[in-house]
Amino acid sequence: MSNATPDQRVHTQxxxxxxxxxxxxxxxxxxxxxxxxGESATxxxxxxDSTIARGEFVAVMGPSGSGKSTFxxxxxxxxxxxxxxxxxxxxxxxxxxxxxLAFLRCHKIGYIFQQYNLIKYMTALExxxxxMAFAGVGPEEAHRRGMDLLKxxxxxxxxxHRPLEMSGGxxxxxxxxxxxxxxxxxLLADEPTANLDFKTGQLILDILQRINEERGVTIVCxxxxxxxxxxxxxxxxVRDGVIDRVEKQEDLKITTGSIGGEA
Amino acid sequence: MKPIEAQDQARLGVAxxxxxxxxxxxYRLLRSGITTAILALAVAFLVHVLTHAILAERVxxxxxxxLEPTRSANAWLLHLTTPASASELRDQVTGQGSAERSEQFLxxxxxxxxxxxxxxxxxxxxxxxxxxxxxxxxxAAAVVLGGQEPAQVFQRLIVDPAERDRFERSVASFHRDxxxxxxxxxxxxxxxxxxxxxxxxxxxxxxxxxxxxxxxRADERPVLSRFAQPTPTLREELxxxxxxxxxxxxxxxxxxARDQALIAEVxxxxxxxxxxxxxxxxxxxTELPAVMTxxxxxxxxxWWPLVLPERVDxxxxxxxxxxxxxQQRFAEITQGYEPAYRETPFGLPVGTLWLVGLSxxxxxxxxxxxxxxxxxxxxxxxxxxxxxxxxxxxxMQMFVAEAxxxxxxxxxxGVGLGLSLTLLRGFAEFGMxxxxxxxxxxxxxxxxxxxxxxxxxxAALAAVGPSWIASRLAPMEAMRVE
Numbered sequence: 001m002s003n004a005t006p007d008q009r010v011h012t013q014x015x016x017x018x019x020x021x022x023x024x025x026x027x028x029x030x031x032x033x034x035x036x037x038g039e040s041a042t043x044x045x046x047x048x049d050s051t052i053a054r055g056e057f058v059a060v061m062g063p064s065g066s067g068k069s070t071f072x073x074x075x076x077x078x079x080x081x082x083x084x085x086x087x088x089x090x091x092x093x094x095x096x097x098x099x100x101l102a103f104l105r106c107h108k109i110g111y112i113f114q115q116y117n118l119i120k121y122m123t124a125l126e127x128x129x130x131x132m133a134f135a136g137v138g139p140e141e142a143h144r145r146g147m148d149l150l151k152x153x154x155x156x157x158x159x160x161h162r163p164l165e166m167s168g169g170x171x172x173x174x175x176x177x178x179x180x181x182x183x184x185x186x187l188l189a190d191e192p193t194a195n196l197d198f199k200t201g202q203l204i205l206d207i208l209q210r211i212n213e214e215r216g217v218t219i220v221c222x223x224x225x226x227x228x229x230x231x232x233x234x235x236x237x238v239r240d241g242v243i244d245r246v247e248k249q250e251d252l253k254i255t256t257g258s259i260g261g262e263a
Numbered sequence: 264m265k266p267i268e269a270q271d272q273a274r275l276g277v278a279x280x281x282x283x284x285x286x287x288x289x290y291r292l293l294r295s296g297i298t299t300a301i302l303a304l305a306v307a308f309l310v311h312v313l314t315h316a317i318l319a320e321r322v323x324x325x326x327x328x329x330l331e332p333t334r335s336a337n338a339w340l341l342h343l344t345t346p347a348s349a350s351e352l353r354d355q356v357t358g359q360g361s362a363e364r365s366e367q368f369l370x371x372x373x374x375x376x377x378x379x380x381x382x383x384x385x386x387x388x389x390x391x392x393x394x395x396x397x398x399x400x401x402x403a404a405a406v407v408l409g410g411q412e413p414a415q416v417f418q419r420l421i422v423d424p425a426e427r428d429r430f431e432r433s434v435a436s437f438h439r440d441x442x443x444x445x446x447x448x449x450x451x452x453x454x455x456x457x458x459x460x461x462x463x464x465x466x467x468x469x470x471x472x473x474x475x476x477x478x479x480r481a482d483e484r485p486v487l488s489r490f491a492q493p494t495p496t497l498r499e500e501l502x503x504x505x506x507x508x509x510x511x512x513x514x515x516x517x518x519x520a521r522d523q524a525l526i527a528e529v530x531x532x533x534x535x536x537x538x539x540x541x542x543x544x545x546x547x548x549t550e551l552p553a554v555m556t557x558x559x560x561x562x563x564x565x566w567w568p569l570v571l572p573e574r575v576d577x578x579x580x581x582x583x584x585x586x587x588x589x590q591q592r593f594a595e596i597t598q599g600y601e602p603a604y605r606e607t608p609f610g611l612p613v614g615t616l617w618l619v620g621l622s623x624x625x626x627x628x629x630x631x632x633x634x635x636x637x638x639x640x641x642x643x644x645x646x647x648x649x650x651x652x653x654x655x656x657x658x659m660q661m662f663v664a665e666a667x668x669x670x671x672x673x674x675x676x677g678v679g680l681g682l683s684l685t686l687l688r689g690f691a692e693f694g695m696x697x698x699x700x701x702x703x704x705x706x707x708x709x710x711x712x713x714x715x716x717x718x719x720x721x722a723a724l725a726a727v728g729p730s731w732i733a734s735r736l737a738p739m740e741a742m743r744v745e
Contacts, residue, residue: 076650078739079738099654105651106651117643120644134653
């Protein structure tokens with residue numbers, strides 16, 4: 001962690017404190033996940049209790065192998081827990097049918113991955129339109145919404161480029177546009193800036209912040225990127241499969257330096 | 264606070280599904296090309312086997328029908344010169360044209376209807392028995408028949424009750440039903456009728472011999488010549504002898520006899536040394552087909568007067584030669600052919616059907632494998648789509664849609680390939696006669712459409728397994744697989 005040089009852009013806004021106390025959108029109760037069985041089982045999560053409020057921006061931090069990604073997948077309803085419950089908008093995910101689960105993933109949650117996970121043979125616009133196709137949105141409407149979102153992430157000029165013709169940052173922006181296309185309430189980002197250079201990463205973070213503030217989308221972001229600490233309302237420090245501590249923005253006494261200068 | 268509506272995800276429309284599948288396929292052009300090619304090959308094979316069978320059957324059938332006059336003429340020649348044996352008599356009362364023949368037999372038996380129906384009955388039973396023995400597998404047939412002809416065994420069974428017991432035991436040991444349902448009664452009835460049957464056969468043979476003799480005495484020339492150059496009294500002579508020959512049959516036999524006479528004469532003249540040398544100098548051979556080929560053409564050679572009798576018109580000779588060649592060609596085509604109604608699709612032999620089935624199986628395995636590969640290399644894509652809200656069903660739909668598109672394209676190419684192959688092979692086998700087979704074009708189209716359908720169905724079927732696997736993957740599990 002670099003806190004050597006003081007940053008001019010120290011987070012001074014007193015936001016977040018009230019938001020963290022707002023209505024809960026994600027709640028986990030004794031969440032546990034283990035892979036394998038018996039002696040050789042690895043326990044990725046060992047009982048996580050947490051709540052995330054509506055409109056909150058939460059960073060999930062921790063060393064590799066701490067269970068960060070597993071936690072991320074659990075609250076995204078992408079994987080079933082071994083024990084415990086996940087409630088999204090107070091609905092137990094385990095109670096949902098396959099169709100309802102698909103509906104949840106399609107309409108309520110947007111996902112952003114470290115590897116972008118764009119579909120290689122589709123153009124930017126087609127990629128953005130995929131979730132809308134699953135949601136049953138008509139082609140014209142999908143085209144209109146897709147172009148709006150590409151404009152939001154500043155890529156409307158490149159709508160007909162394929163992933164391989166775009167830089168990592170551009171691909172991640174397309175992925176963000178795709179995640180937003182069905183107006184989700186929650187945006188889950190799994191190390192969105194890990195594969196990007198400093199400046200591009202900053203651009204992505206700016207977009208995430210804008211989405212959080214302008215659209216009120218709840219963002220949960222697992223990351224190693226300390227710039228996020230300035231943006232988020234709370235930080236979950238994950239360690240050995242449990243949430244070690246939760247820090248609120250106002251309690252953070254860290255001032256982050258310009259990491260780009262060091263790197 | 265508004266809770267999340269627990270709502271079912273919308274279905275993926277067919278048009279969307281097809282668009283997604285097409286864009287996926289165009290990206291993986293090589294893989295989908297190979298899958299399509301496998302399908303095309305399978306469908307081509309199927310189309311070819313079916314259409315060739317239909318074409319060959321049609322051509323052979325038409326050649327067989329065209330040879331009917333020749334068969335009739337030959338049968339009459341035999342009938343007018345040689346007394347029928349017992350088995351021939353049986354064939355004649357049960358086979359083709361049995362009605363007319365029965366009428367004649369009835370006259371030879373002095374209108375003894377009972378004797379004739381008895382002959383008929385035994386002939387039929389014997390035919391049924393023979394068919395029954397043909398339905399046995401070879402090992403059982405060898406034991407049950409003891410290495411003898413079915414007709415012989417049948418005779419012994421009728422006259423010897425002890426033989427019957429042995430026979431029934433050996434049939435029972437093979438867990439087969441007896442040829443007759445109410446065994447005992449039938450055997451007894453046949454045993455009772457047997458002496459009368461033998462007597463009837465004798466009477467018919469004697470009458471036949473007498474008829475042949477009477478007919479021969481009316482005109483001492485050979486039968487063929489009598490028909491080639493008929494006297495005005497020929498019809499009368501036939502009737503007097505007791506042969507009931509229709510006018511049409513007589514005409515057919517006359518034509519046949521004239522052609523045969525000419526051919527025989529040409530052949531005998533070719534034996535003449537001078538003629539032989541001349542023809543050989545011109546053609547390089549003195550084989551009859553080669554000579555006939557030359558005669559069939561419209562370009563008279565200087566040796567024609569040597570081989571043709573003076574009384575024969577050159578045009579007639581040309582016609583005869585053409586007829587000779589056609590008949591030879593037809594005989595070649597129909598070799599080993601007999602019109603038969605088989606209760607298999609398109610009258611295909613069972614062996615061919617097995618081959619078709621096996622090749623389709625191989626094709627299913629190939630296509631399944633290709634699609635499985637296509638699924639595994641797309642795990643990441645599938646996982647992403649599931650994260651984006653794709654239902655299991657939608658994933659399956661996409662893969663099946665892809666397979667169906669490949670099936671349609673591959674099937675269309677396969678039909679084209681198979682039909683072209685059939686036409687090429689048909690032309691090589693039958694030459695211009697193939698046109699007779701193409702008259703059954705509606706059947707050929709049916710077979711093609713059927714094959715196309717089978718191809719599409721096959722592809723869809725092969726896609727179900729892999730797409731099932733793909734759709735069941737948990738999103739994150741699939742994403743971990745790289």
